[in-house]
Amino acid sequence: MSRTRFLLLTKFLHFVSNENLVSRGYERKVEKIAPVVDHCNRKFAEMYTPSQYLSLDESLLLWKGRLSWRQCIRTKAAHFGIKSFELCEAETGYLLQYRLYTGKNTAMYPGPLHGFNDKTAKVVLQLMEGYLDTGHVLVIDNWYNQLLLTRYLKSRCTDVLGTISRRRKGIPHAIKDLNPKQLERGVSVGRHCGDIALVAWKDVKLVTVLSTYHQHEMVPGRRAGQAVLKPTVVQEYNRYMGGVDLKDQKLSMFLLERKRNRKWYMKVFKRLLNTSLLNAFIIYLRNPMYRMYSHRQFRLKVTEGLLSRYPRVSSVPPRVPNQLQRLVLRLEPGESLPYLYGS
Incomplete structure (x- = not known):
């Protein structure tokens, strides 16, 4: 069309x-x-x-x-x-x-x-x-995460991993009362209740992460080219949170x-x-x-496939501008040219 x-x-x-x-x-x-x-x-x-x-x-x-x-x-x-x-x-x-x-x-x-x-x-x-x-693992941030919801999802065979606000209902006082200004960088505090592990780790800011299938474990990592130790829950959260x-x-x-x-x-x-x-x-x-096609090549192939599957039914000839046609006057012998207005 x-x-x-x-x-x-x-x-x-x-x-x-x-x-x-x-x-x-x-x-x-x-x-x-x-x-x-x-x-x-x-x-x-x-x-x-x-x-x-x-x-x-x-x-x-x-x-x-x-x-x-x-x-x-x-x-x-x-x-x-x-x-x-x-x-x-x-x-x-x-x-x-x-x-x-x-x-x-x-x-x-x-x-x-x-x-x-x-x-x-x-x-x-x-x-x-x-x-x-x-058996899925749901990765969410602190806007969605809450303890009652986490326990319900765990009862439905769904693990939860994500940050959580320390002001949420049910957070233990050992983590709720932490003062970020008094903690040194790299310090972590963990609390457990059944299958739920709550880890607070001080990096640039104090980060609190909740998980239903981790323990309070530290793994080596790198930040700004330097070797650091960080909790396993923080490492996996950074890896899997960015799907959207x-x-x-x-x-x-x-x-x-x-x-x-x-x-x-x-x-x-x-x-x-x-x-x-x-x-x-x-x-x-x-x-x-x-x-194997790239993302751009794949879109081009989809376009070509749609064009081949739904071709144009009737081809409309392209519009060609009318060629200038010269006016030929045939005069009889002894007849003069007619007067044209404006000439």
């Missing part, structure tokens, strides 16, 4: 009819893109079996327009945009589950979930639906959603389309064909 027709179809592309928008609250805000999100979540889970380590974190899609739930996260590359909760494979960045965040005033899950009423705990449990009782950031980094080289959009859900659709290509490439790397 021509470029003009493509832009016209894109302009009128909708996923839900406006006449069917009858929901309220969270469902009303995401209803414009809900069928696409549900379809992608279902296909992402069906087409891939993740490895042991899973990473849960938030991502930010750049959006500069007006939107009531636009967020600001300075640690992300976009800084301002549409926030989403994502569950990814830690080592490859494969996206498994995707949920949009629409502000603190709209409850994503109004009722209790597995006995939890805390909003953060319900986000974690909803994203982990389908991956419990299978790894996915964003891989997508940053092929931004299908870079073009400005007046509708926020069109940008989310393009982001999910771009993520689908990345997930397909990760599946391809697990079972490569006779030749």
